[in-house]
Amino acid sequence: MSAEKFEYLCRLGDSTLIIGQQLGKWCGHAPILEEDIAVANTALDLIGQATMWLDYAGKVEGKGRTADDLAYFRDSRAFRNVLLVEQPNGEFGATLMRQFLFDAWHLPLLEQLQSSTDPEISAIAEKAEKEARYHLRRSASLVKRLGLGTDDSHQRMQEALLALWPFTGELIEADDIDGIAQAEGYGADTVTIAEEACGNWSKTLLQAGLVVSEDVGMRSGGKTGLHSEGFGYILAEMQSLARAMPGAKW
Amino acid sequence: MTEWPLWEIFIRGQHGMSHRHVGSLHAPDAEIAINNARDVYTRRNEGVSIWVMKSSDIVASSPDQKGPLFDPAQSKTYRHPTFFEIPEEIGKM
Numbered sequence: 001m002s003a004e005k006f007e008y009l010c011r012l013g014d015s016t017l018i019i020g021q022q023l024g025k026w027c028g029h030a031p032i033l034e035e036d037i038a039v040a041n042t043a044l045d046l047i048g049q050a051t052m053w054l055d056y057a058g059k060v061e062g063k064g065r066t067a068d069d070l071a072y073f074r075d076s077r078a079f080r081n082v083l084l085v086e087q088p089n090g091e092f093g094a095t096l097m098r099q100f101l102f103d104a105w106h107l108p109l110l111e112q113l114q115s116s117t118d119p120e121i122s123a124i125a126e127k128a129e130k131e132a133r134y135h136l137r138r139s140a141s142l143v144k145r146l147g148l149g150t151d152d153s154h155q156r157m158q159e160a161l162l163a164l165w166p167f168t169g170e171l172i173e174a175d176d177i178d179g180i181a182q183a184e185g186y187g188a189d190t191v192t193i194a195e196e197a198c199g200n201w202s203k204t205l206l207q208a209g210l211v212v213s214e215d216v217g218m219r220s221g222g223k224t225g226l227h228s229e230g231f232g233y234i235l236a237e238m239q240s241l242a243r244a245m246p247g248a249k250w
Numbered sequence: 251m252t253e254w255p256l257w258e259i260f261i262r263g264q265h266g267m268s269h270r271h272v273g274s275l276h277a278p279d280a281e282i283a284i285n286n287a288r289d290v291y292t293r294r295n296e297g298v299s300i301w302v303m304k305s306s307d308i309v310a311s312s313p314d315q316k317g318p319l320f321d322p323a324q325s326k327t328y329r330h331p332t333f334f335e336i337p338e339e340i341g342k343m
Binding site: 032034038041142145 | 281288
């Protein structure tokens with residue numbers, strides 16, 4: 001087994017799992033019926049992707065762990081999701097901003113992963129890329145409309161952007177695991193992803209009339225298992241049923 | 251909240267079929283209406299194409315006019331296409 005490849009796959013799986021879990025909290029609570037359905041669809045797409053990544057991670061690890069084992073029976077420090085996805089939902093506009101920042105990076109990531117030398121990774125990326133393209137189309141449209149909407153909506157989106165922007169650095173910074181993955185051919189080209197993510201961010205934010213502060217300190221740690229305080233609550237909610245009744249089925 | 255306008259949604263189920271009215275939804279503009287229609291009406295693999303139009307743009311016939319509009323056709327059975335057998339291989343018309 002390759003320890004780096006397992007780490008790399010857990011990053012892909014955990015980021016999609018946690019943002020899917022977070023979006024799922026809006027189910028039945030979104031401000032309008034159409035958005036409620038859309039946000040739940042997106043959550044299901046992302047949890048579906050997480051299942052594929054974690055299922056493969058378990059196979060690469062070779063200890064017989066399934067996607068469910070990895071999702072429900074690892075503790076906080078073993079999760080490899082980026083910090084952006086564990087940021088609180090906040091109000092609906094803040095969730096949309098978090099989703100846009102994620103989607104604008106997620107799409108180029110999946111585009112690059114389609115040329116992975118590992119056929120399993122490229123196949124998952126190919127399936128997920130179509131979903132991610134729609135997610136970005138949707139979240140970017142809404143960010144633009146809220147950014148250019150009323151003074152109130154503009155201000156709320158601007159505040160959400162400033163609060164979330166420090167977590168974008170971690171998406172595009174490459175560490176040893178990313179470097180090894182790329183060098184061995186199964187991982188994505190991190191330079192191209194960074195360029196395209198930055199391009200996607202600046203294009204939509206400019207159209208939305210929203211600005212980022214240039215000299216902000218970027219926060220990272222999620223990819224190596226150092227999570228924020230609130231992360232424990234997300235896991236507790238997600239894992240409690242599976243831990244209380246191991247092996248429970250519908 | 252200001253109510254978003256209502257849109258009528260038409261979905262084409264497969265190539266060669268016409269778009270059919272499937273329902274309506276709220277959206278602030280046409281692009282979002284298409285997105286919402288995708289999420290509300292095509293999540294079970296129903297469609298290959300979506301049309302949206304503002305409900306307020308539909309001009310409907312008045313129910314009071316039912317008599318003059320439709321009754322005259324009832325007695326003209328020679329116009330009704332009920333005397334033809336449609337061969338199986340034609341499929342839907």
